[in-house]
Amino acid sequence: MLKMAQTFDITKCRDDFPALREKMNSKPLVFLDSAASAQKPACVIDAVRAAYESGYANIHRGLYRYSQDLTEKFENVRVRVAKFIGAVSGKEIIFTRNATEGINLVAQSWGRSFLKAGDEVVLSVMEHHANIVPWQILKDQIGIEIRVIPIDAHGVLDMDAYRAALNEKTRLVAITHVSNVLGTINPVKEMTALAKAHNSDIKVLVDGAQGIVHGPVDVQGLGCDFYVFTGHKLYGPTGVGVLYGRYDVLESMPPYQGGGDMIETVSFSGTKYREAPYKFEAGTPAIAEILGLGAAVDYMASLPVDKLMEHEQKLLSYAMERLGNIDGVTIYGTAPDKASVVSFSMDNIHSSDVAMVLDQMGIAVRTGHHCAMPLMEYLGIEGTVRASIALYSNESDIDRLIDGILKVKELF
Numbered sequence: 583m584l585k586m587a588q589t590f591d592i593t594k595c596r597d598d599f600p601a602l603r604e605k606m607n608s609k610p611l612v613f614l615d616s617a618a619s620a621q622k623p624a625c626v627i628d629a630v631r632a633a634y635e636s637g638y639a640n641i642h643r644g645l646y647r648y649s650q651d652l653t654e655k656f657e658n659v660r661v662r663v664a665k666f667i668g669a670v671s672g673k674e675i676i677f678t679r680n681a682t683e684g685i686n687l688v689a690q691s692w693g694r695s696f697l698k699a700g701d702e703v704v705l706s707v708m709e710h711h712a713n714i715v716p717w718q719i720l721k722d723q724i725g726i727e728i729r730v731i732p733i734d735a736h737g738v739l740d741m742d743a744y745r746a747a748l749n750e751k752t753r754l755v756a757i758t759h760v761s762n763v764l765g766t767i768n769p770v771k772e773m774t775a776l777a778k779a780h781n782s783d784i785k786v787l788v789d790g791a792q793g794i795v796h797g798p799v800d801v802q803g804l805g806c807d808f809y810v811f812t813g814h815k816l817y818g819p820t821g822v823g824v825l826y827g828r829y830d831v832l833e834s835m836p837p838y839q840g841g842g843d844m845i846e847t848v849s850f851s852g853t854k855y856r857e858a859p860y861k862f863e864a865g866t867p868a869i870a871e872i873l874g875l876g877a878a879v880d881y882m883a884s885l886p887v888d889k890l891m892e893h894e895q896k897l898l899s900y901a902m903e904r905l906g907n908i909d910g911v912t913i914y915g916t917a918p919d920k921a922s923v924v925s926f927s928m929d930n931i932h933s934s935d936v937a938m939v940l941d942q943m944g945i946a947v948r949t950g951h952h953c954a955m956p957l958m959e960y961l962g963i964e965g966t967v968r969a970s971i972a973l974y975s976n977e978s979d980i981d982r983l984i985d986g987i988l989k990v991k992e993l994f
């Protein structure tokens with residue numbers, strides 16, 4: 583049977599998100615802060631509510647029907663997440679609290695076990711604090727070295743500098759898939775291939791907190807060892823994230839935290855841990871939120887991804903063009919491969935003043951350093967205003983943003 587080409591219906595899509603019917607400061611909400619945390623479709627909210635409303639129990643431990651049924655639903659999310667990102671199986675999916683915890687897990691489990699003083703970890707200047715500070719903690723603990731890859735004036739990673747940074751001491755490349763400030767989409771597949779060609783023992787961690795939101799991810803295709811993301815940016819609940827790890831790498835790693843659920847047997851003479859991924863999931867997980875993440879992944883998988891990307895890219899071009907035409911507006915991040923995140927500043931107007939005026943007009947944007955202080959330092963600025971475009975954004979959102987910016991100009 584011929585598969586009908588799916589279309590992306592933005593009006594129908596917006597109907598899926600109850601929050602978009604709200605007002606903020608008595609104005610219809612324009613939500614342009616989804617890169618910080620996205621709004622949730624009704625199916626995600628329903629999945630979380632349903633988990634608590636009926637058949638709720640703790641998982642993995644109970645012999646009664648509720649516990650067993652919920653365990654099955656919970657484990658099924660692991661399988662769906664694996665499929666969503668192209669992992670070999672659910673055994674490669676570790677549920678964490680968020681992307682931050684995923685990176686800390688890798689730093690403290692893999693990093694502390696396999697790195698030693700003088701070993702090098704390669705980062706880029708556009709990393710979020712979540713992919714900087716865990717490595718600095720490790721540096722303090724065991725004396726690793728951190729190398730930082732610069733970017734050009736468009737926000738594109740300097741690949742010559744990257745190639746030059748790979749040397750006999752390199753043990754890990756930890757790189758963001760998409761910059762949360764510049765929108766730059768990094769060539770993570772090529773970067774992984776270069777690292778592995780240099781030395782097949784080099785591990786690659788991709789921070790996919792923003793990357794997973796804006797396009798299909800295939801971890802096997804990327805060839806990376808670790809991929810982390812967070813549920814709340816992927817239209818799912820807060821309190822849940824995912825660490826993908828190649829199974830042989832996960833198997834070689836010791837637990838990150840100890841406690842219930844991650845053990846086979848415990849006695850005072852010693853403890854036997856469960857296999858991966860369970861040995862990394864100590865304690866009761868965020869059961870309802872993980873079921874919500876499952877609904878978010880199903881929701882994303884039900885949409886035509888190519889049409890979705892087209893939609894976001896069209897809005898990105900429109901926003902860049904309209905903002906670029908306003909005198910006194912400077913845009914940061916003009917990479918040819920760019921996701922729908924627009925950071926900008928206005929001459930002689932503080933970003934928090936911009937945000938305050940926009941807030942009064944019902945427009946939510948982010949301001950400040952966006953947890954990327956080293957990038958701000960590199961760009962020689964204190965912060966930016968950031969408008970992030972999600973799958974539910976539309977042209978009217980951009981028009982209202984532009985009206986808001988013109989209003990700011992008028993007022994200051």
Ligand SMILES: Cc1ncc(COP(=O)(O)O)c(C=O)c1O
Nearest residue numbers: 680681682710712762791792812
């Ligand atoms: C690129 C990037 N990495 C990591 C994170 C951290 O995500 P979380 O706070 O959900 O752990 C963020 C959040 O803004 C991000 O944008």
